[in-house]
Amino acid sequence: MGIDPGIPIFVISVAAELADMHPQTLRQYDRLGLVSPSRAPGRSRRYSQHDVDTLREVQRLSQAGVSLEGIKRILELENQVAALRSRVEELTGELASAGSDARRSRGRDAARVFAAGLAGDVVTLTHGQRPRPRSQAVVVWRPQL
Secondary structure, eight states, X not given: OOOOTTSOOBXXXXXXXXXXXXXXXXXXXXXXXXXXXXXXXXSOEEBOHHHHHHHHHHHHHHHTTOOHHHHHXXXXXXXXXXXXXXXXXXXXXHHXXXXXXXXXXXXXXXXXXXXXXXXSOEEEEOTTOOOXXXXXXXXXXXXXX
């Protein structure tokens, strides 16, 4: 059992050491909105493992020559992508559940066959029953599963 990466447990000095940065850099990144740590009751910053990972990503991008404004935009877009992926998974689950419910409710009807009579009326046939001779049945339709 591991520690939840979203729980704010590190004080600024520990987070700075874990991210290999100076604490003043973390304060600056907080002011710029690159990393927003939680606040403890005494207003001191508390960083989570996720925050430390974000600080490392900021450092990596900065060393690659990306401006702080560019880094901020990249982080915003990554957060949007993560939120959209989460929403897609949620909707996929709902769709699978709805499809399963629909198939279950149609289970009784899936074995039925419908035919059109001479007068254009719909005739229900049971499983294994054949429609009337061709002169009496025009169209045969089976519901899709």
